[in-house]
Amino acid sequence: NAGVMQNPRHLVRRRGQEARLRCSPMKGHSHVYWYRQLPEEGLKFMVYLQKENIIDESGMPKERFSAEFPKEGPSILRIQQVVRGDSAAYFCASSPISGRAGDTQYFGPGTRLTVL
Amino acid sequence: DAKTTQPTSMDCAEGRAANLPCNHSTISGNEYVYWYRQIHSQGPQYIIHGLKNNETNEMASLIITEDRKSSTLILPHATLRDTAVYYCIVRVTTNNNNDMRFGAGTRLTVKP
Numbered sequence: 001n002a003g004v005m006q007n008p009r010h011l012v013r014r015r016g017q018e019a020r021l022r023c024s025p026m027k028g029h030s031h032v033y034w035y036r037q038l039p040e041e042g043l044k045f046m047v048y049l050q051k052e053n054i055i056d057e058s059g060m061p062k063e064r065f066s067a068e069f070p071k072e073g074p075s076i077l078r079i080q081q082v083v084r085g086d087s088a089a090y091f092c093a094s095s096p097i098s099g100r101a102g103d104t105q106y107f108g109p110g111t112r113l114t115v116l
Numbered sequence: 117d118a119k120t121t122q123p124t125s126m127d128c129a130e131g132r133a134a135n136l137p138c139n140h141s142t143i144s145g146n147e148y149v150y151w152y153r154q155i156h157s158q159g160p161q162y163i164i165h166g167l168k169n170n171e172t173n174e175m176a177s178l179i180i181t182e183d184r185k186s187s188t189l190i191l192p193h194a195t196l197r198d199t200a201v202y203y204c205i206v207r208v209t210t211n212n213n214n215d216m217r218f219g220a221g222t223r224l225t226v227k228p
Contacts, residue, residue, distance in 0.1 A: 107159035
């Protein structure tokens, strides 16, 4: 039973380039969450998606960041025109389809983005 | 806002029980207590969660006080591999938002 998959595990980009981070949830999970962890800091929630819908994007920066979870394929977190401050670990989590109270989020291994 | 208070750091001797406290004095009746840990720079690992009753699984035990204002995570026989940052989170799950908020956690160091 494969866990949450993220790729790439490490991504290096130059300032101004685009970064695309992918997340495949656990089998049977249709809720996906993205978090960012800056060096030496805790995890900060960014966005919560269900298939083809953004449910809660209260933690997303207003510019340059976007997320999607299409009907087919992985969830994508896209960062346009990256800056050095975007360097961080980005974690994806997923939870089961029901969304009922007590639902547990399971995390992937993360993508470490380095902006040169 | 994490809504929880945890000690910044703790040490524990290998083989002994590690007891990690968490205060959540403003917890509501429908909020769960969750525990996760993060080993070095890996993804957070789910440990256990509970609402009112004490819970136990293969990793740990969760003791919640009767008034639910605090809880303790117990690792019965700590090993060196349990060295990690432990996060206590209170949340109510709905279909409309994600209220999982990580605070600073407790950095547990298990020493030989």
